[in-house]
Amino acid sequence: MQQALGLSGDLAMMFAIMVALGIAGIVALMMALFWPPRWRMTYRVEVVGVLVLVALGVFADLNSASTFNAYEEGLSNEELSGTSIDLANQTEFDRVITVFAYQWGFLFLDEQGRASRSATTVKPGERILFKILSNDVIHGFNIPAARLITEVDPGGMRAVWIRAPDEPGKYLIQCVDYCGLGHHQMKAWLVVEGESEDHADGGGMDDMQGQGS
Amino acid sequence: MTASTRSGAVQAEDVTKVPDWTPEDLLGKTTFRALLFSDDYRLIALKGILAALMMVGLAGVAALTFRVELAAPGIQYLSPRPYIGLVTLHGMLMVFGFVIPLAISVGYYMLPKLLQLERLEWSWAAHGSFWTLLLAALLLIIGRPDFTWTFYAPMSLRVGGDLVWMGYLAIILVGISEFLAGLTLIRTVLAWKGTMRDLPLMGWAMGTEAILLLVSTPMLCLVGFLVLTDWAGLTAVYDTARGGSAVTFLWMFWFYGHPAVYLPLIPTIGVLYTLLPRFLGRPLWSKTSAHIAFILLLVLSFGVFHHHFQANVTVHTWVQRTFQFITLMIMIPSTMHVFNWIASLWQGPIPASVRAAIPFKFMMGAIFMIIVGGVPGFLNGQISVDTSFIHNTYWLPGHFHAMFLGFCVQAAVAGIYYLYPYFTGRRYNQTLANIHFWLWQFAIFAQIMLMYALGMAFFPRWVVDYLPLSEWSQPQAWLTVAGFGVGLGFLIFIVNLLVSARSGEVVTSDPWADSGSAAGAEPAAEPQRS
Numbered sequence: 223m224q225q226a227l228g229l230s231g232d233l234a235m236m237f238a239i240m241v242a243l244g245i246a247g248i249v250a251l252m253m254a255l256f257w258p259p260r261w262r263m264t265y266r267v268e269v270v271g272v273l274v275l276v277a278l279g280v281f282a283d284l285n286s287a288s289t290f291n292a293y294e295e296g297l298s299n300e301e302l303s304g305t306s307i308d309l310a311n312q313t314e315f316d317r318v319i320t321v322f323a324y325q326w327g328f329l330f331l332d333e334q335g336r337a338s339r340s341a342t343t344v345k346p347g348e349r350i351l352f353k354i355l356s357n358d359v360i361h362g363f364n365i366p367a368a369r370l371i372t373e374v375d376p377g378g379m380r381a382v383w384i385r386a387p388d389e390p391g392k393y394l395i396q397c398v399d400y401c402g403l404g405h406h407q408m409k410a411w412l413v414v415e416g417e418s419e420d421h422a423d424g425g426g427m428d429d430m431q432g433q434g435s
Numbered sequence: 436m437t438a439s440t441r442s443g444a445v446q447a448e449d450v451t452k453v454p455d456w457t458p459e460d461l462l463g464k465t466t467f468r469a470l471l472f473s474d475d476y477r478l479i480a481l482k483g484i485l486a487a488l489m490m491v492g493l494a495g496v497a498a499l500t501f502r503v504e505l506a507a508p509g510i511q512y513l514s515p516r517p518y519i520g521l522v523t524l525h526g527m528l529m530v531f532g533f534v535i536p537l538a539i540s541v542g543y544y545m546l547p548k549l550l551q552l553e554r555l556e557w558s559w560a561a562h563g564s565f566w567t568l569l570l571a572a573l574l575l576i577i578g579r580p581d582f583t584w585t586f587y588a589p590m591s592l593r594v595g596g597d598l599v600w601m602g603y604l605a606i607i608l609v610g611i612s613e614f615l616a617g618l619t620l621i622r623t624v625l626a627w628k629g630t631m632r633d634l635p636l637m638g639w640a641m642g643t644e645a646i647l648l649l650v651s652t653p654m655l656c657l658v659g660f661l662v663l664t665d666w667a668g669l670t671a672v673y674d675t676a677r678g679g680s681a682v683t684f685l686w687m688f689w690f691y692g693h694p695a696v697y698l699p700l701i702p703t704i705g706v707l708y709t710l711l712p713r714f715l716g717r718p719l720w721s722k723t724s725a726h727i728a729f730i731l732l733l734v735l736s737f738g739v740f741h742h743h744f745q746a747n748v749t750v751h752t753w754v755q756r757t758f759q760f761i762t763l764m765i766m767i768p769s770t771m772h773v774f775n776w777i778a779s780l781w782q783g784p785i786p787a788s789v790r791a792a793i794p795f796k797f798m799m800g801a802i803f804m805i806i807v808g809g810v811p812g813f814l815n816g817q818i819s820v821d822t823s824f825i826h827n828t829y830w831l832p833g834h835f836h837a838m839f840l841g842f843c844v845q846a847a848v849a850g851i852y853y854l855y856p857y858f859t860g861r862r863y864n865q866t867l868a869n870i871h872f873w874l875w876q877f878a879i880f881a882q883i884m885l886m887y888a889l890g891m892a893f894f895p896r897w898v899v900d901y902l903p904l905s906e907w908s909q910p911q912a913w914l915t916v917a918g919f920g921v922g923l924g925f926l927i928f929i930v931n932l933l934v935s936a937r938s939g940e941v942v943t944s945d946p947w948a949d950s951g952s953a954a955g956a957e958p959a960a961e962p963q964r965s
Contacts, residue, residue: 236820240813247773247806254780255790255799263720263778271774272767278813279763286817287756293819359590360681362746362827366893371826373747375682376589376675380747394902398827398895400583401590403515406898 232289233369239278293383315383316348323354323361323374326404328395341392341411348386355379362398365412373399390416454548456945460860462936472562476547476555481858483540483565484851488929490532490572497525499922501899506915508903518899519581519594523602526584530695531609532572534839534847538702539616541850542641544857545709546623549635556622564615571608574601583897585692588673588684592666603666606659610652610691613698617648636722639729640705646733647694647701655691658684685744693740697732699839703846704772707798710853711779713947714795720778724771731768739765745818746826755818762816769809776802792947793868797849800876801842807883808837830890837883840921845875848928855932856946861939867931871924878920885910885917 322329330342368384397408578601582591664670671677741758
């Protein structure tokens with residue numbers, strides 16, 4: 223979240239912990255089933271296991287909170303509480319885009335008040351603040367290339383920011399909450415200006431860009 | 436089962452008398468009328484199991500129908516409305532009509548037997564639960580709501596045809612049905628005359644289940660009722676166009692919704708605790724550990740629901756932080772259960788006859804899947820990770836299919852294979868059962884892994900059409916193949932049950948007597964305390 227683009231170190235670490243826990247469980251099951259030596263566990267083993275899990279839980283809780291807090295440092299209290307839709311008073315960001323999520327599409331409004339449907343254009347590497355609003359039903363807002371998902375309820379506002387990709391192209395924006403029969407159509411594009419705008423090879427999750435153009 | 440082995444199992448469960456495990460042709464002796472209306476707990480259980488199997492048949496057909504549609508990008512033959520209608524039917528029938536009732540019904544059979552009771556207490560409530568659920572399923576099928584099983588308001592107020600009210604009514608009836616089931620279970624558990632420490636673990640499981648049902652289901656009824664009255668224009672609790680609040684819906688719905696995911700889990704944990712010592716012919720590793728795990732699971736399960744909509748808010752208040760912490764901590768009781776099973780396996784030999792027993796195989800498959808499905812909970816609970824790639828991507832169906840299909844259904848199927856001789860007086864076909872087992876292991880595992888892969892590629896849930904990205908379309912095509920593998924396995928299961936009821940080998944003595952006897956009864960000592 224903090225880096226807002228690419229697989230961050232924290233996420234990779236959490237993945238590694240999860241995989242290690244899974245492998246430990248499966249290996250223990252397989253050994254219990256197929257490894258000839260037998261023995262009776264003591265409570266000490268279980269207590270140690272529980273303490274390890276508690277430690278991991280506390281670590282994950284602290285890590286998640288610090289990641290989020292760091293991510294939100296650039297956002298004002300009004301933005302965090304979902305009460306501000308002021309377009310003018312944003313200095314930390316290169317660009318502020320207000321997003322109206324509706325059944326079934328996205329409308330983007332830039333700082334000059336220019337509106338565009340289904341696509342918004344930014345420059346490579348820009349820090350962009352999205353202020354997302356809905357006035358009909360609950361919508362999701364997901365930019366896969368930024369590894370960012372949020373949800374907005376009718377009447378509320380969510381503020382999220384990303385650093386735009388350095389590589390020019392079209393990056394998918396999609397709704398991930400079921401919002402009615404046209405939910406599958408609720409897509410838009412983050413267009414990063416530059417010479418090379420199409421990346422249609424589709425060879426990986428970072429290549430959401432360039433599709434559907 | 437030999438006397439010594441039986442003795443081991445009894446020590447494991449600490450019941451005062453050995454339950455009577457003599458098989459009989461219950462199905463052949465009973466009439467259709469008796470099956471529907473009898474107060475015999477065995478028939479109440481059988482009725483519930485048969486109805487659940489019919490529900491899963493319907494839900495499975497719905498799933499395979501939309502699976503074919505999803506095999507390739509673009510709209511093949513289902514337009515959005517029937518697609519979402521099928522997804523809704525699949526979700527609701529699987530959760531409310533199959534997984535939860537199946538697990539409870541297996542418990543209906545085992546609970547009185549293990550508690551040495553003559554009957555299921557307050558059987559009128561079990562009957563009421565059954566008929567109410569049947570009515571709810573009928574309303575769902577006729578009304579064809581298209582608001583998914585979570586029916587988020589105000590979306591759910593703005594979809595559906597003229598008959599969508601049937602969907603809202605069905606939700607209320609599901610709540611009533613589950614509440615009634617909770618009444619039966621709690622009353623039956625309270626009929627136990629011994630101490631809590633001596634209460635068989637199936638009693639602990641069903642007691643925990645009953646408390647969850649009784650506390651959470653009134654909220655489901657209330658939410659369903661308020662959606663219905665909002666839709667009718669009588670109230671405006673959730674309708675934001677008239678001053679209602681969607682966030683209120685989220686808080687109220689998930690107060691039921693997350694404890695609800697433990698509703699199929701807890702009885703199947705009880706099934707494992709009951710069958711494992713019986714098959715191994717020795718006591719469980721530790722009843723005390725299981726007691727603590729049940730209590731922790733019950734207490735913590737009411738403090739985790741917020742993680743379902745944590746993408747809706749940020750993490751900077753203590754309330755959200757508390758929910759995150761409890762969500763992370765709930766992996767502890769689940770792990771304690773798994774630890775107990777693995778430790779029980781480890782403390783003595785597992786004879787070849789036990790390894791060959793189909794219920795034992797399915798139990799092992801279930802334990803494997805709860806590990807595969809459970810560890811992602813470590814990521815799901817973290818708000819920073821959830822809002823990175825998890826929330827409402829295919830990662831979540833991967834997680835809950837592993838837990839529901841991989842663990843709960845497989846453990847319940849182990850229970851059905853185990854109980855089969857007690858319902859029919861015959862053995863099932865071992866070859867067909869083996870094919871069923873292996874087909875499911877590969878198909879379910881493939882299904883879960885493909886869903887996880889799609890989640891990491893940000894494939895969104897509930898879409899009938901999607902972009903032609905190779906990282907989306909290829910897993911979706913294979914997911915359809917895996918789905919048909921699961922469907923074929925289920926078909927073989929049903930054929931086996933039907934054919935073996937007529938032509939299976941007749942059994943007159945305890946069919947599982949040989950399973951654990953080779954292992955002998957291990958001492959029933961508790962593990963060393965540290």
